[in-house]
Amino acid sequence: MRIGVLTGGGDCPGLNGVIRGVVRKGVKEYGYEFVGFRDGWKGPLEGLTMPLNLETTRGILPKGGTILGSSRTNPFKIENGVERIKENLAKMGVDALVAIGGEDTLGVATKLDSLGVKVVGVPKTIDNDLNNTDYTFGFDTSVNIAMEAIDRLHTTAESHHRALVVEVMGRHAGWIALHAGIAGGATAILIPEVKFSVDKVAKWVESRFADGFAPIIVIAEGAIPQDGDMMVKDQTLDSFGHVKLSGIGEWLSQQIEEKTGKETRTVVLGHIQRGGSPTAFDRVLSTRFGVNAITAIHEGDFGKMVALHGTTIARVPLASATTELKLVRPELYAEAEVFFG
Numbered sequence: 001m002r003i004g005v006l007t008g009g010g011d012c013p014g015l016n017g018v019i020r021g022v023v024r025k026g027v028k029e030y031g032y033e034f035v036g037f038r039d040g041w042k043g044p045l046e047g048l049t050m051p052l053n054l055e056t057t058r059g060i061l062p063k064g065g066t067i068l069g070s071s072r073t074n075p076f077k078i079e080n081g082v083e084r085i086k087e088n089l090a091k092m093g094v095d096a097l098v099a100i101g102g103e104d105t106l107g108v109a110t111k112l113d114s115l116g117v118k119v120v121g122v123p124k125t126i127d128n129d130l131n132n133t134d135y136t137f138g139f140d141t142s143v144n145i146a147m148e149a150i151d152r153l154h155t156t157a158e159s160h161h162r163a164l165v166v167e168v169m170g171r172h173a174g175w176i177a178l179h180a181g182i183a184g185g186a187t188a189i190l191i192p193e194v195k196f197s198v199d200k201v202a203k204w205v206e207s208r209f210a211d212g213f214a215p216i217i218v219i220a221e222g223a224i225p226q227d228g229d230m231m232v233k234d235q236t237l238d239s240f241g242h243v244k245l246s247g248i249g250e251w252l253s254q255q256i257e258e259k260t261g262k263e264t265r266t267v268v269l270g271h272i273q274r275g276g277s278p279t280a281f282d283r284v285l286s287t288r289f290g291v292n293a294i295t296a297i298h299e300g301d302f303g304k305m306v307a308l309h310g311t312t313i314a315r316v317p318l319a320s321a322t323t324e325l326k327l328v329r330p331e332l333y334a335e336a337e338v339f340f341g
């Protein structure tokens with residue numbers, strides 16, 4: 001058997017752990033050959049490949065990013081995209097694909113599966129918003145990066161008696177904000193799932209100052225004020241129809257200054273949350289996902305995604321992960337709200 005592997009969408013710590021797990025078990029236990037497709041769906045679309053074997057995957061577990069490269073290419077938005085992928089797979093003798101990605105990459109995998117392409121998915125995103133898996137790898141690393149940033153911001157904010165607004169990633173789901181905010185002892189956590197009141201935030205800021213501490217507000221990039229809309233950088237959309245988010249943290253800082261008279265600064269963590277070495281949790285999860293994905297291929301269980309259910313690696317239908325996003329549930333947000341103000 002010849003298996004193609006690709007990584008699509010935003011990169012994420014742990015991608016190399018999956019690639020290594022897939023290849024190591026595939027070669028050693030099943031005697032498979034592998035083809036590395038470069039830059040997400042662009043690879044099979046344009047026939048862009050790299051060698052994937054025991055040598056090329058050695059030593060990559062602690063490395064961030066992906067040795068295969070990534071892109072947000074959507075073959076369904078390109079003329080004859082699907083036909084070109086099918087032709088290239090046949091030409092290269094690729095029997096099945098392991099697609100490692102988030103809602104967009106796995107959304108494409110879901111459709112390709114229904115069109116006869118043999119594919120198994122692996123859930124990836126720092127946003128942790130894929131359905132039917134308890135966690136995606138990459139999330140733990142980005143939460144730890146954001147938590148460390150918040151810890152550092154506490155001391156500088158207190159020295160200068162300032163409020164600090166920390167904008168973290170999370171387009172539609174506030175998982176990073178929620179976990180990093182709880183772990184970092186934030187004064188408030190604002191997430192896309194719950195529209196926020198600027199007046200309430202200003203009150204929490206004042207009460208934290210009154211207690212003798214400097215407030216840290218953690219806000220997800222996709223958070224929405226009660227009387228406003230999501231803040232976007234410009235009107236352009238990527239090939240999956242996503243806007244570029246930007247500016248909510250800075251906007252909130254200005255509102256806090258106006259309402260409280262307290263100096264307020266903004267830190268946008270941006271891609272720092274996606275770069276660098278994965279945590280131990282993400283190395284273990286990505287490795288387990290990798291070895292279980294190749295087992296699914298070996299058993300001919302296509303159209304499935306490997307998923308974490310409790311401590312077990314399960315297999316779920318691809319569509320069950322991509323048709324709906326996994327959002328922060330109200331009761332989880334309520335646990336965090338206890339500490340606001």
Ligand code: F6P
Pocket residue numbers: 010102125126127169170171221245274
């Ligand atoms: O989907 C992961 C993610 O990191 C989101 O949190 C963020 O909105 C987006 O990707 C940013 O994408 P890009 O790196 O393409 O700007």
